[in-house]
Amino acid sequence: MGYPLLGFLLLLDLVAITTAAAANGQSSGNITLNSSLTAGAKLSYWLSPSGDFAFGFVPLPGDSSLFLLAIYYATIPNSSNIIWIPALNLTLSLDSSVVLTPDGQLSLRDPTGAEVWNPSVQNAAYAAMLDSGNFVIGSSNGSYLWESFSSPVDTILPTQSLLPNSKLISKLANDDFNEGRFEIIMQGDGSLYFYSISVPTGNLYSAYWSSTQNPSNSRLFFNSSGRIDLVTPTGEVISALTTAVTKSTADFYHRGTIDPDGVFRHYVHPKPSTEGAADQWTVMDFKPADICRTQMKGLGSGTCGFNSYCQYDSSGMVICQCPEGYSWVDPKRTYKGCKPVFAMPSCIDGVQSVGFRMVAVINLDFPLDDYEYFNPMNADECAQRCLEDCFCAASISDGTGNCWKKKFPMSDGVNDTSVQRTAFLKVGSNDALPSLSLGRNKSWTLSTSLGLGGSVLLNFTLVSAILLALHVRRRKSRQRIEDVNLGPSLRSFTFSELEVATKGFGEEVGKGACGTVYRGYLCSEQNGNLDVAVKKLRDFEPEMEKEFTNEVKIIGQTHHKNLVLLLGYCNQGVERLLVYEYMCNGTLASYLFGSVRPPWKQREEIVLGIAKGLCYLHEECSTQIIHCDIKPQNVLLDGNFTAKISDFGLSKLLLTDQTRTITGMRGTKGYVAPEWFKKLGITAKVDVYSFGVMLLEIVCCRRNVEKEMTAEKAVLCFWASDCHKAGRIDLLVEGDDEAMNDMGSVERFVIVALRCLQEDPSLRPSMGRVTQVLEETVAIPLLEIPSEALIL
Ligand SMILES: *[C@@H]1O[C@H](CO)[C@@H](O)[C@H](O)[C@H]1NC(C)=O
Ligand SMILES: *[C@@H]1O[C@H](CO)[C@@H](O)[C@H](O)[C@H]1NC(C)=O
Ligand SMILES: *[C@@H]1O[C@H](CO)[C@@H](O)[C@H](O)[C@H]1NC(C)=O
Ligand SMILES: *[C@@H]1O[C@H](CO)[C@@H](O)[C@H](O)[C@H]1NC(C)=O
Ligand SMILES: *[C@@H]1O[C@H](CO)[C@@H](O)[C@H](O)[C@H]1NC(C)=O
Ligand SMILES: *[C@@H]1O[C@H](CO)[C@@H](O)[C@H](O)[C@H]1NC(C)=O
Ligand SMILES: *[C@@H]1O[C@H](CO)[C@@H](O)[C@H](O)[C@H]1NC(C)=O
Ligand SMILES: *[C@@H]1O[C@H](CO)[C@@H](O)[C@H](O)[C@H]1NC(C)=O
Secondary structure, three states, rough: OOOOOHHHHHHHOOOHHHHHHHHOEOOOOOEEEEEEEOOOOOOEEEEOOOOOOOOOOEEEEOOOEEEEEEEEEEOOOHHHHHOOOOOOOEEEOOOEEEEOOOOEEEEOOOOOEEEEEOOOOOOOEEEEEEOOOEEEEEEOOOEEEEEHHHHHOOEOOOEEEEEOOEEEEEEOOOOOEEEEEEEEEEEOOOEEEEEEEEEOOOOEEEEEOOOOOOOOOOOEEEEEOEEEEEEOOOOOOEEEOOOOOOOOOOOOEEEEOOOOOOEEEEEEOOOOOOOOOOOEEEEEEOOOHHHHHOOOOOOOOOOOOOOEEEEOOOOOOOOEEEOOOOOEEEOOOHOOOEOOOOOOOOOOOOOOOOOOOEEEOOOEEOOEEEEEEEEOOHHHHHHHHHHOOOOOOOEOOOOOOOEEOOOOOOEEEEOOOOOHHHHHHHHEEEOOOOOOHHHHHOOHHHHHHHHHHHHHHHHHHHHHHHHHHHHHHHHHHHHOOOOOOOOOOEEEEHHHHHHOOOOOOOEEEEOOOOOEEEEEEEEEEEOOOEEEEEEOOOOOOOOHHHHHHHHHHHOOOOOOEOOOOOEEEEEEOOOEEEEEEEEOEEEEEHOOOOOOOHHHHHOOOOHHHHHHHHHHHHHHHOOOOOOOOOHHHHHHOOOOOEEEEOOOOHHHHHHHHHOOOOOOOOOOOOOOOOOOOOOOOOOOOHHHHHHHHHHHHHOOOOOOOOOOOOOOHHEEHHHHHHHOOOOOHHHHOOOOOHHHOHHHHHHHHHHHHHOOOOHHHOOOOOHHHHHHOOOOOOOOOOOOHHHHHOOO
């Protein structure tokens, strides 16, 4: 603990502090020009008037020959007291200094005097460490030219905001101040996203938690009574990120920190004057609810390092562990993962089961990294298949006939009693014999390990079956579903869980090509009640199992604010269900074709939202997703009327289904592209066509085909084309004053729609292009639309 014992000093000798501080250029709270601090000196800090916060040099935890320039809790002598540093990965050597120069700049310099950091402020009159924990640099009229609150690192404090287009980034480890693996971004569009990122370049891997979409320029605000809320630009509370009102900010320090494990935690710590409270940081609330089961899809190792797995300690904090047969690459840097302590099979001779054995671990799963999937297959065979496959690092059995083979390295490991799976890990048959050739010569290891392993497996299967039965019973009696993941990761539900959630499939909210949708409610201790829509797929044939798993996997990897979020699924017996977030404003069809015409501005937003969602499906997903059934019934509206595309990613299931039945065609009459009828290859352009039809419907608030109308107007596509040719696009929005006042946009929309309706798919623009034109980032190429282009 190289810290000056500030707490002591403060409590014992306030006078001494004041005098000392004055010698540092600090009087009555303000730091005057030409003041400086030196790393390693006795008084290398400026204090806030209350003495709670300090700005200055602290020894680097773990290496007291190096220093950090930091803002920290002056009364808490521990490395967990640092709340701000100028930049991650900025360590300083002895005799570095920070100077408020006579010409009003703040300059951090290495021992040679070379500047290493400067917040780019000119002509400051003073600086001050405020009692809020904000370090400010002020001008002569008292206004702030710079404040540390505007450039947070991993922590925000009461009265501080995370402003639009800014982010928090975690440290690499508690005592490692390099850039970590997670960040929270407050997007300008009002959504808050948690991302895992790659070290050291910082590119975004995947979002693992996000808020709903809020008004643009919303921000995250830590209010002075200790709540962390998303608020609108005018300060109206939208939703709480965390709540911690039980500890007052008068008696407790509050901080919100994105920790090195990717969890944003709201901590409190009693102030020195508060009696009777444990002298430590206590977690009040956190997001996401269950980081161990929040799979970080795409690349990266998840919360814990590769090959390691995540579990919680008794206080709910994350612990990462190495499985049997593995050890830490670096025990002090567990994010680097675990390495096998035996030589992995080299695959030179293909099958290499000799010298290896399988270790069964119940409640352990590595949910990603599958490369083969078997069903039906019992646990014994699941283990044996992996043992005999030199590519296989582990296999997972769920005890109901499913078996997955995992490749190396494994990621997102989780050990939790709710994981109703058993992992079989391939390890060296004798950990003391790390060399492969040794193992290979001892051919007896195979038979022994099989004999032994077999009975062990049997026992494990029995034990897990009993545990599983007990667990299910306990669950049922509680009638609660725990660990609901609000993030983009998928949860596997049992049929009975969903039966309870939907009150026995009692409330039907829709019917579609794929099945029937029911309203449901999940309760979780973490997240309160969550409204969901449960889609029960109809007539599920066993041979479609693989499609189902694939499609769910693909849908599970999508994450976009204009797509309905898939929360989980159930594949038990013949039941196949999908669990989505519930959209309270229903379908676009009922909104658009109802009795009241929705405002033009809102329709514009909806069009843009759909275009962006489709663009994401076509162009930004790792596996391109063609929707094949774009229509207003498949666009849902959330509480803010944000358009969200639903039913995407199911086309393969339906194609398989429908080819076997009659038409071999997916899609809905009136919206389907001509190539469907011609047995041409189906590309993403079929969605562009359907989007064109829907775009016209949104502009005109009417269905494409309305038989009651006069012949010329009965089919909207034809009529719109005629109006366009006659230069009378205004006829399409007759009586809609708002739209009439925005003819520029109406015209742009109609032209885009007509271009999407070209008969030749190659002449239709891509959704990316459509989005650009709708957003006016590129001009419409004013091409004539060939008259034969339109068919229905
Ligand atoms: C700044 O302080 C140094 C000593 O600490 C002094 O020599 C120098 O004259 C001061 N400069 C100004 C401009 O006040
Ligand atoms: C510092 O705080 C951390 C987290 O609260 C705790 O684990 C550690 O034991 C503390 N160390 C000291 C020296 O108080
Ligand atoms: C205070 O000074 C800053 C620059 O020194 C200036 O931008 C700001 O407008 C001034 N504010 C007032 C209230 O005079
Ligand atoms: C610090 O200086 C500024 C500008 O001179 C002044 O407005 C403010 O009141 C001072 N604060 C204190 C605590 O002296
Ligand atoms: C930290 O900084 C050092 C040199 O300043 C650099 O070599 C290293 O790559 C940086 N690490 C990260 C994670 O940015
Ligand atoms: C902080 O937020 C809570 C809930 O949003 C509110 O009840 C409370 O009044 C707020 N406190 C302040 C000081 O604004
Ligand atoms: C899994 O976690 C439980 C506690 O939740 C623990 O008792 C058990 O030993 C863990 N299993 C492994 C393999 O670490
Ligand atoms: C393995 O067996 C081969 C012949 O079967 C022998 O040449 C080799 O030395 C043996 N290796 C070891 C490490 O015993």
